[in-house]
Amino acid sequence: MLPPVEDAVLQNNPGFAALYSTLSTAILNPDGTTKDDKSHMARQRDAARKELDTHRLVSAKHHLLAQAISAAVPRKSQSELQLPGSLLDLLLLLPPLLTGVGQPPAAARDVEVLHLLLANPPLSSLHAHMHDLASLVSSSLHSSAVQIARAAFPATDPSFTHRQVPSLARRIAELSSGLDPHADSLAAARLAATNSLTQLLQKQAEALLLLLRSLEAKHGPIARSLEHRAADVSLEAQLGQxxxxxxxxxxxxxxxxxxxREALVNYSAHLRDGRLRLRETMRTAEVKLQDYGVAIDGRAGDPRKERSLREAARAYRDTQRQIEDAQSDLSRLR
Incomplete structure (x- = not known):
């Protein structure tokens, strides 16, 4: 598959983004192969793929056979006493020989050694034990197939798992066919998670930077200098006060x-005494006004008495003015 590329890389490199889009959509398949199936390179690649599949199939068969023979070797129990010794020797010697099948011999001496091993016991009795060996290998392969069927069909009852062995190939093909889309979606999800994590780390770095700036502004040299200056100004203001x-x-x-100061104290006492006398005089005048029927501080008075007294006061003023006029006339006549 094509290697995933982060969104930040594509955003910062528009030319590379256009090239990557062209490669991933018009030229290459999601698995990395070219979409031009008619080219000579495509035909060569298909032939190499088929040959590789053939060799892979042969190697897988050899590997499965070697693993089945290795698994068919009984452990130290009662079954070890029931198998012939030559068969046990074959079970122990065949897996290493099968592992080397298909590999070119290192030298002619290795070929001679191989022929010598096949011509002598226990390998010389391979045909005599072929039936027992096939039975053991078949049992081992069936046991492995049942275990694989349990993993491939987890919803099946374990007592009926052996019935799913014939459909293992189809089941594995289905799982393999759905593996590539899931792998692509997993890679896309990982890439999205990586981008989100990158953005989160950037936001966290910005938050830490703002926090450092805030701490620097509050507890840094500039803040301490301003604090000292404010304290100095406060002390100067207190000293000025x-x-x-x-x-x-x-x-x-x-x-x-x-x-x-003594005169001012005496004058203050005199003013205080004068204020007290004035208040006493005001109270006396208010009492007299109440006697005359005048309403004071919301207290009801006698309107008729007040009116008669006002008339008497006006008559007194008129009489006083007439007396003054008469005295002035007499003084002129003299």
Whole structure:
């Protein structure tokens, strides 16, 4: 499949993004093969793929046979006493020989050694034990197939798993056919998760940077310098206030001598006494006005009495004015 590319790389490189889009959509398949199936290289590739599949199939058969023979060797139990010794020797010697099948001989001496092994026991008795060997290998292969069927069909009852062995090839083909889309979706999901993680780390780095700036602004050298300056200004203001109060008391001491202060104290006492006398006079006048029927502070009075007294006061003023006029006339006549 094509290697995934991060979105940030494609966004930062528009030319590469266009090339990658062309390669992934118009030229190459999702598995990395070319879409031009008619080219000479495509035919060569198909032939090489078929040959590789053939060799892979042969190698898989040899591997399965070697594994089945290795698994057919009984462990140390009662079954070991029931098998002939030559058959046990064959079960132990055949897997290494089958593993080397298909590989070119390293030298002519290896070929001679192989022929010598096949011509001597226990390999020389291979045909005599072929039936027993085939039975053991068949049992081992069937046991392995049943285990694979249990994994391929997990919903099947374990007692009926052996019935699913014939459909293993079809089941494995179905699972293999659905593996590539899931692998592509998994790669896309991983790429999306990587991009999201990258963005998250960038946001976290920005948050840490803002936090550092905030801490620097609050507890850094500039903040401490401003704090010291503010404290210095506050101390200067307090010192100025103390100096002003000291100057005020000095001025008061210079302006007001002890005699002046004593006179001011006496004058203050005189004013206080005068204020008390004035209040007493006001209370006496209010009492007299109440006697005259005048309403004071919301208290009801006597309107008729007040009216008669006002008339008497006006008549008194008129009489007083007439007396003054008569006195002035008499003084002119003299």
């Amino acid at each position: 103390v100096n002003a109060e000291t100057a005020l008391w000095s001025v008061r001491k210079d302006v007001y001598s002890p005699e002046v």
